[in-house]
Amino acid sequence: MKDNVFQTAQQQIKSACEKLGVEPKFYEVLKQPKRVMEVSFPVKMDDGSVQVFTGYRSQHDDTLGPAKGGIRFHPDVTMDEVKALSMWMTMKCAVVGLPFGGGKGGVKCNPKELSMRELEEITRGFTRAIAPIIGNEKDIPAPDVYTNQQVMAWMVDEFSRVKGYTDYGVVTGKPLTLGGSKGRNEATARGCFITIREALKKLAIPMSEAKIVIQGFGNAGYYLAELMYNAGAKIIGVSDSKGGIYNKDGLDPVALLGIKKEKGSVIYGNGQQLTNEELLELECDVLIPAALENVITEINGGNIKGKIVAEAANGPTTIKGDEILHQRKILVIPDILASAGGVTVSYFEWVQNNMNYYWDEEEVNSKLEKIMVDAFEKVYFMHLNKGVSMRDAAYMVALERIIEGLKYRGI
Numbered sequence: 001m002k003d004n005v006f007q008t009a010q011q012q013i014k015s016a017c018e019k020l021g022v023e024p025k026f027y028e029v030l031k032q033p034k035r036v037m038e039v040s041f042p043v044k045m046d047d048g049s050v051q052v053f054t055g056y057r058s059q060h061d062d063t064l065g066p067a068k069g070g071i072r073f074h075p076d077v078t079m080d081e082v083k084a085l086s087m088w089m090t091m092k093c094a095v096v097g098l099p100f101g102g103g104k105g106g107v108k109c110n111p112k113e114l115s116m117r118e119l120e121e122i123t124r125g126f127t128r129a130i131a132p133i134i135g136n137e138k139d140i141p142a143p144d145v146y147t148n149q150q151v152m153a154w155m156v157d158e159f160s161r162v163k164g165y166t167d168y169g170v171v172t173g174k175p176l177t178l179g180g181s182k183g184r185n186e187a188t189a190r191g192c193f194i195t196i197r198e199a200l201k202k203l204a205i206p207m208s209e210a211k212i213v214i215q216g217f218g219n220a221g222y223y224l225a226e227l228m229y230n231a232g233a234k235i236i237g238v239s240d241s242k243g244g245i246y247n248k249d250g251l252d253p254v255a256l257l258g259i260k261k262e263k264g265s266v267i268y269g270n271g272q273q274l275t276n277e278e279l280l281e282l283e284c285d286v287l288i289p290a291a292l293e294n295v296i297t298e299i300n301g302g303n304i305k306g307k308i309v310a311e312a313a314n315g316p317t318t319i320k321g322d323e324i325l326h327q328r329k330i331l332v333i334p335d336i337l338a339s340a341g342g343v344t345v346s347y348f349e350w351v352q353n354n355m356n357y358y359w360d361e362e363e364v365n366s367k368l369e370k371i372m373v374d375a376f377e378k379v380y381f382m383h384l385n386k387g388v389s390m391r392d393a394a395y396m397v398a399l400e401r402i403i404e405g406l407k408y409r410g411i
């Protein structure tokens, strides 16, 4: 049975609270979301039938600012998953020092089986249902698995209809013409790339000699493959939901994207086909899970060969899997740090929306670079200084900030 990710998130926060030696009341405050909304809404399907969809929005904590985090459209979405993802968002925003708390949402549906019109109606129905609890100053959604800038544009439009005026600051990850930020599309990958580059330096592995394996070829995985390839690293394996492809001489991400668009999967690329499970166990320098949760576990933890595991995905490693990686001295760049580039540029997008003045891409990327390098250094220092895992270290950096805020606010 798969690990319950809500319990995983609780354990991760608890472990870091204990290592920080803070009073138990802080864990009591942070061990569950402040608010979780479950909604059902009807949608008229293309065949004339009416289907009722279920969605969730969880707001974990808003000590440091409004809740922030993506919306996922996936058949396996559950309330516990969304709760865990919102807890990770609180930690993610705090580890990079953003003035946000954590939120996350999801709709149980399969976008691969929906027409564009149905997808639009689901997005609009869900937006109307959660409209009372989201907003520029309350909770700001963004894209996540199987949602994108088109979905964000529909959300802005529907929310603005509800309000009676256009409110761009209600979501981020929008198209450029509707208040989006330059650099947001690639931001999750760029942030992850920066942390990998810094980790490679610590292990004295030159980028030009680094062999990379990436699970997932969507927003996070594809752009990361492109950035790593352009920096001179060798992408030897990638995968998507249909399976993986391996080529010891290296894969060209742009060519693979073309193949995925034409044939529906990276598995038709130039190389040897393999399963997602086999892909994770390939010999490499950097293994990047960039798809879904619970893929590195007690079963395969001992077989992971990457010297660095960079978690572009949220929650790819179970508690037991993590213990094994730590014992084996694999340098883990935990999700709350490795995947923080997206929300960082979302923060820039929100700032630009609120001042109605837009930056060029260079400005966005240079601000992102500084935040990611600083956060990586803080976490790495905590890891060495306190002799804790990189995951505990990242949570400790985040929790120090949140707990200081809670104390000032009277807890």
Ligand SMILES: NC(=O)C1=CN([C@@H]2O[C@H](COP(=O)(O)OP(=O)(O)OC[C@H]3O[C@@H](n4cnc5c(N)ncnc54)[C@H](O)[C@@H]3O)[C@@H](O)[C@H]2O)C=CC1
Residues within 6 Å of the ligand: 143, 144, 145, 146, 147, 188, 215, 216, 217, 218, 219, 220, 221, 239, 240, 241, 242, 276, 290, 291, 292, 293, 312, 313, 314, 315, 339, 340, 342, 343
């Ligand atoms: N989009 C963003 O800004 C951010 C995304 N993330 C995380 O990154 C991960 C991926 O998200 P996105 O790239 O945005 O999603 P996406 O929807 O753009 O791409 C998802 C990718 O994962 C693959 N996939 C789905 N199921 C799979 C499976 N069972 N095995 C292997 N691959 C599978 C899909 O084929 C696709 O290539 C998620 O954990 C998400 O929460 C984290 C931070 C920000």
Ligand SMILES: O=C(O)CCC(=O)C(=O)O
Residues within 6 Å of the ligand: 068, 069, 070, 071, 092, 140, 141, 142, 143, 144, 172, 173, 314, 339, 340, 342, 343, 344, 346
């Ligand atoms: O851009 C954002 O606000 C959040 C992105 C997200 O959902 C994540 O980092 O997991």
